[in-house]
Structures are given as C-alpha cells and as structure tokens.
Amino acid sequence: MSASETIKCECNSCHRETIHDILYVKKDHGRQEDEVEHEGTLIDCGIDWGINWLVVQCRGCESISMRRDSWHSEATDERGRPEITTTYFPPRTFRELPEWIRNDIFDQVCPAEINSLMKELYVCLQNGCCASSAMLTRAVFEHMMIHKTGDQHSFGRNLDAFEHGGFIGKKQRGIVESMLEAGHASMHRAFIPKKEDIVTLVDILEGSLEMVYVQSLKADELRKRIPPKK
Numbered sequence: 332m333s334a335s336e337t338i339k340c341e342c343n344s345c346h347r348e349t350i351h352d353i354l355y356v357k358k359d360h361g362r363q364e365d366e367v368e369h370e371g372t373l374i375d376c377g378i379d380w381g382i383n384w385l386v387v388q389c390r391g392c393e394s395i396s397m398r399r400d401s402w403h404s405e406a407t408d409e410r411g412r413p414e415i416t417t418t419y420f421p422p423r424t425f426r427e428l429p430e431w432i433r434n435d436i437f438d439q440v441c442p443a444e445i446n447s448l449m450k451e452l453y454v455c456l457q458n459g460c461c462a463s464s465a466m467l468t469r470a471v472f473e474h475m476m477i478h479k480t481g482d483q484h485s486f487g488r489n490l491d492a493f494e495h496g497g498f499i500g501k502k503q504r505g506i507v508e509s510m511l512e513a514g515h516a517s518m519h520r521a522f523i524p525k526k527e528d529i530v531t532l533v534d535i536l537e538g539s540l541e542m543v544y545v546q547s548l549k550a551d552e553l554r555k556r557i558p559p560k561k
Contacts, residue, residue: 338385341423344392351387354395374514379404381413396420425456426530429537431545440544445474449540456533461524462517468536469514473508475543486511498543510535 333356340351360381369421380403388395397420402413431437432449452467473489480492490511494504516522524532 337390338387338398340387340389340396340398341419341422342389342392342394343396343419343424344394345389346424350390352390353385354384354388355386378500421445422457422459425459426453426533428453429541431541434545436548437545440548441480441540442474445471445478445540448474450534456529459526461526461529463521463526464529465514465517465522465532467514468532469511469518471536472511472539475540479543499539506535 334353334365336353337350338353339348341347342349342351353378358378358381363378365376365378383400385398385400386395387398399418399420400415401418402415404413406414406437410415428450432446438446448467448471452464452471455463455467471481476489476493476498479498480489480496483489483492490504490507493499494501513522513524513528513532517524
C-alpha cells in the first residue's frame with residue numbers, strides 16, 4: 332500500500348464506503364522483546380506490531396481524512412492472520428443531528444439550554460462517550476419537563492406533572508422511565524451502556540422532543556388551515 336493507490340474507506344460526507352485516493356502513507360512496525368523461562372528453557376514471547384498511517388481523499392466529495400490501521404501478533408483470526416483495527420480521524424459519524432433540530436423552528440420554540448445540551452450529546456455520541464450520553468439524555472428530558480410544566484422540585488413529581496399535562500401517556504411513561512433510570516445509573520452507579528443501548532435512549536429522547544416542540548407546532552399550524560365546518 333503506497334501513495335497514488337486507491338482504497339475503500341468510510342466517508343463522513345458521503346455517509347457510505349467509497350473509493351479514496353491515498354495521498355500519503357507512513358508505516359511503523361517493530362517488535363517488543365520478551366522471554367519467559369519454562370522448565371529451565373528461555374522461550375521467546377516477543378510481540379510483533381505494526382501501524383499504517385494513511386491520508387486519504389474521497390473520490391466523490393473530495394473530503395480528506397486520516398486512517399490508522401494497526402495490528403499486533405497477539406490478536407489473530409482463525410487462520411493466524413493479524414486482526415487489523417481501523418480508526419479514522421475525525422471519527423466516523425455515529426449518529427447525525429436530526430434535520431428538525433437543525434431547523435430554525437426548533438431554535439424558536441425550544442429553550443437555549445436544551446438546544447445546547449443536544450449538540451453536546453451528539454459530540455459525546457461521535458466520540459463513543461456512552462456514560463456521558465446517557466447522563467445527557469436524562470438532563471435534556473428533565474429540562475424539557477420543567478420547561479413545559481414548571482419545576483416540581485422532584486424528578487418523580489416532574490414526571491407526574493408531565494404526564495398529567497398530556498405530553499406523554501401511561502405506556503409512554505414506562506418507556507421514558509427506562510431512559511431516565513439509565514441516565515441515573517450512569518450518574519450514580521458508574522453504569523456504562525452499550526452502543527445499542529445508547530441508540531435506544533436517543534431514539535426515545537428524539538421522539539419526545541420532536542413531538543413536544545416540533546410536531547405540536549406543525550399540528551397547530553395545520554388546524555389553522557383546516558376550513559371550519561359549515
């Protein structure tokens with residue numbers, strides 16, 4: 332692998348795997364020497380390792396990024412070949428900020444602190460900070476409840492008021508409580524959710540935010556356009 336060759340890479344702008352031109356390559360490799368004694372005999376237990384640094388450019392959108400392929404002799408597949416770990420810089424997008432959050436309407440109807448926390452949440456998602464993401468989902472939901480029903484000075488009472496205000500139903504409350512408990516566990520019991528758990532938590536949060544702030548506004552506008560009964 333060398334400069335002027337091509338390679339398939341994930342592209343952050345095209346959001347899929349595309350052909351990239353290799354602009355620059357830097358290869359590092361070595362061996363970490365180690366020996367152990369077994370029944371009076373020294374056994375070589377050295378570890379071979381290698382890192383390839385690549386600067387690549389997408390042939391579609393022409394965006395440039397860096398790719399790091401690393402391996403070592405202690406991690407091999409069933410055929411004894413080294414397993415290669417690939418890391419991209421900047422990191423590949425884990426989840427995009429929804430279009431309705433980027434919309435001016437959301438800025439107008441949503442408190443600034445919620446908007447700010449949501450953007451911070453997506454920074455955590457992008458960088459694999461699962462515990463921080465869980466805590467932020469809980470914080471955003473709490474701010475939303477307080478904004479809509481006022482601060483009842485207790486998380487449980489805030490949730491009661493949110494339900495009584497018609498923003499969630501009884502079945503939805505059980506789903507929301509699971510999300511909130513995950514954030515609480517990350518905060519107080521060092522719980523680190525898996526990535527698939529975070530996807531579920533953010534799905535719940537996004538659905539609630541969109542319903543409360545965006546869809547309700549669109550429904551009001553729709554009602555104004557509906558002609559009255561004669």
